[in-house]
Amino acid sequence: xxxxxxxxxxxxxxxxxxxxxxxxxxxxxxxxxxxxxxxxxxxxxxxxxxxxxxxxxxxxxxxxxxxxxxxxxxxxxxxxxxxxxxxxxxxxxxxxxxxxxxxxxxxxxxxxxxxxxxxxxxxxxxxxxxxxxxxxxxxxxxxxxxxxxxxxxxxxxxxxxxxxxxxxxxxxxxxxxxxxxxxxxxxxxxxxxxxxxxxxxxxxxxxxxxxxxxxxxxxxxxxxxxxxxxxxxxxxxxxxxxxxxxxxxxxxxxxxxxxxxxxxxxxxxxxxxxxxxxxxxxxxxxxxxxxxxxxxxxxxxxxxxxxxxxxxxxxxxxxxxxxxxxxxxxxxxxxxxxxxxxxxxxxxxxxxxxxxxxxxxxxxxxxxxxxxxxxxxxxxxxxxxxxxxxxxxxxxxxxxxxxxxxxxxxxxxxxxxxxxxxxxxxxxxxxxxxxxxxxxxxxxxxxxxxxxxxxxxxxxxxxxxxxxxxxxxxxxxxxxxxxxxxxxxxxxxxxxxxxxxxxxxxxxxxxxxxxxxxxxxxxxxxxxxxxxxxxxxxxxxxxxxxxxxxxxxxxxxxxxxxxxxxxxxxxxxxxxxxxxxxxxxxxxxxxxxxxxxxx
Numbered sequence: 001x002x003x004x005x006x007x008x009x010x011x012x013x014x015x016x017x018x019x020x021x022x023x024x025x026x027x028x029x030x031x032x033x034x035x036x037x038x039x040x041x042x043x044x045x046x047x048x049x050x051x052x053x054x055x056x057x058x059x060x061x062x063x064x065x066x067x068x069x070x071x072x073x074x075x076x077x078x079x080x081x082x083x084x085x086x087x088x089x090x091x092x093x094x095x096x097x098x099x100x101x102x103x104x105x106x107x108x109x110x111x112x113x114x115x116x117x118x119x120x121x122x123x124x125x126x127x128x129x130x131x132x133x134x135x136x137x138x139x140x141x142x143x144x145x146x147x148x149x150x151x152x153x154x155x156x157x158x159x160x161x162x163x164x165x166x167x168x169x170x171x172x173x174x175x176x177x178x179x180x181x182x183x184x185x186x187x188x189x190x191x192x193x194x195x196x197x198x199x200x201x202x203x204x205x206x207x208x209x210x211x212x213x214x215x216x217x218x219x220x221x222x223x224x225x226x227x228x229x230x231x232x233x234x235x236x237x238x239x240x241x242x243x244x245x246x247x248x249x250x251x252x253x254x255x256x257x258x259x260x261x262x263x264x265x266x267x268x269x270x271x272x273x274x275x276x277x278x279x280x281x282x283x284x285x286x287x288x289x290x291x292x293x294x295x296x297x298x299x300x301x302x303x304x305x306x307x308x309x310x311x312x313x314x315x316x317x318x319x320x321x322x323x324x325x326x327x328x329x330x331x332x333x334x335x336x337x338x339x340x341x342x343x344x345x346x347x348x349x350x351x352x353x354x355x356x357x358x359x360x361x362x363x364x365x366x367x368x369x370x371x372x373x374x375x376x377x378x379x380x381x382x383x384x385x386x387x388x389x390x391x392x393x394x395x396x397x398x399x400x401x402x403x404x405x406x407x408x409x410x411x412x413x414x415x416x417x418x419x420x421x422x423x424x425x426x427x428x429x430x431x432x433x434x435x436x437x438x439x440x441x442x443x444x445x446x447x448x449x450x451x452x453x454x455x456x457x458x459x460x461x462x463x464x465x466x467x468x469x470x471x472x473x474x475x476x477x478x479x480x481x482x483x484x485x486x487x488x489x490x491x492x493x494x495x496x497x498x499x500x501x502x503x504x505x506x507x508x509x510x511x512x513x514x515x516x517x518x519x520x521x522x523x524x525x526x527x528x529x530x531x532x533x534x535x536x537x538x539x540x541x542x543x544x545x546x547x548x549x550x551x552x553x554x555x556x557x558x559x560x561x562x563x564x565x566x567x568x569x570x571x572x573x574x575x576x577x578x579x580x581x582x583x584x585x586x587x588x589x590x591x592x593x594x595x596x597x598x599x
Contacts, residue, residue, distance in 0.1 A: 450536010
């Protein structure tokens with residue numbers, strides 16, 4: 001008798017029974033492995049930028065899909081992954097697998113909750129966003145083969161649809177009163193106008209084709225350049241002009257009237273979410289605000305002592321004025337500033353083996369921030385590299401407004417952005433073997449930025465700060481992060497105006513007025529992110545103090561740093577448990593102390 005098809009409902013029931021039977025038959029480790037694979041496929045598709053940096057050739061051809069229906073489909077899949085994770089018997093997992101389960105559960109929960117707020121309605125901050133993504137990619141893309149060239153052409157071809165999706169999200173934001181305030185919109189419009197008024201021939205999007213290997217025949221190279229120029233001229237520039245016009249004619253007048261994120265729809269609950277996501281703690285906005293005020297007072301005391309070392313006669317305000325205006329503290333040319341930054345970076349490289357047992361293979365370069373984005377850009381930043389794509393990490397130094405870039409701040413900036421800060425930590429994480437893709441590409445801000453600020457503290461042990469003025473610059477930078485705790489919660493939770501917030505920086509730090517303004521706009525546009533630095537740094541310093549006290553002469557700082565870094569970026573509660581377990585393993589009798597937030 002031949003095969004006779006069954007009704008669809010029967011087939012569906014049989015499929016479900018078979019799936020359940022297979023799930024029951026799978027070991028906890030196999031079930032977890034399958035869910036990790038499923039989640040990683042999802043995030044590779046959702047984030048082609050990170051996937052491309054890890055060598056995913058297909059991802060290099062794409063830009064993110066930010067349509068609401070796509071985000072809803074992701075939310076549905078995440079919900080299923082979360083539910084199945086909860087059914088796994090954690091007791092049946094190895095130690096490494098149990099950690100993967102814990103981390104994946106947390107990541108999925110955060111990702112799922114984030115999608116409920118429909119954040120793509122605001123796709124930019126004051127100095128970056130969807131409209132600057134292609135520029136960043138162009139400056140970090142290397143063409144080494146025909147495949148690379150065709151991938152970049154494909155990304156350029158995808159740009160108009162990407163602009164269209166984001167424009168639709170922005171219009172939905174206007175309709176639902178979910179917008180950035182005018183101070184942020186003005187800054188974005190400034191960049192959008194520059195992009196729209198750039199000639200196609202001068203576009204940064206052509207940079208990847210400036211250098212191509214000789215293995216690509218000259219006629220093919222010319223064809224790629226011609227295709228890229230046509231895409232920029234005929235499709236991307238019109239999209240950029242449409243965006244600039246939209247910002248000017250529609251978005252500015254729809255910008256939210258108040259600075260506080262708490263004033264957007266569902267703002268109170270979403271701000272609490274940002275606080276949890278960025279700090280990876282359960283601290284409340286009010287608790288963080290109080291911590292910020294206490295840190296401001298503590299650091300102010302250190303700054304006063306440092307002023308006394310210089311022999312300066314005058315008030316604290318007088319000293320700040322001198323630091324902000326004395327010509328000896330400022331580079332006269334962009335080249336001088338870059339040379340100073342490079343020299344400090346090299347001195348930092350020299351000290352790394354004393355503090356770290358494991359160093360990354362990927363090098364980094366010291367580069368100027370591109371002129372077309374420098375005006376509203378931060379003083380310095382780290383651009384992630386990729387060994388797979390042949391790209392070094394980038395310590396980016398802003399060479400605009402030289403009278404606002406004091407040299408006494410440069411040592412702290414360098415160790416934060418380059419080594420032992422962001423480059424060392426991120427490159428090590430990229431190079432870790434034996435951990436899943438999702439862990440290499442999950443970067444809790446409190447860990448990443450907390451490490452950057454902790455690295456400024458390490459600069460003291462490395463001998464980076466060579467006189468009281470550079471030490472004052474370091475304390476001024478630490479004060480900057482303490483004021484961030486006050487500022488972010490002050491703006492978004494307590495409803496402070498910009499002048500109330502500005503006073504914390506002008507009265508307690510040597511930051512230049514231009515930098516303060518840029519930073520304030522950043523905090524306004526990116527709620528919660530500024531909280532992560534101090535919270536993470538204090539946790540790292542507290543854990544180190546615990547280890548030093550418990551282990552005494554047996555404490556080895558290289559082992560401690562390896563233990564912190566060689567599992568990738570982790571939530572702070574997970575970091576604390578792992579370090580306390582490491583202390584107990586090294587010295588069980590002495591490991592009774594617990595870390596605190598006070599340094």
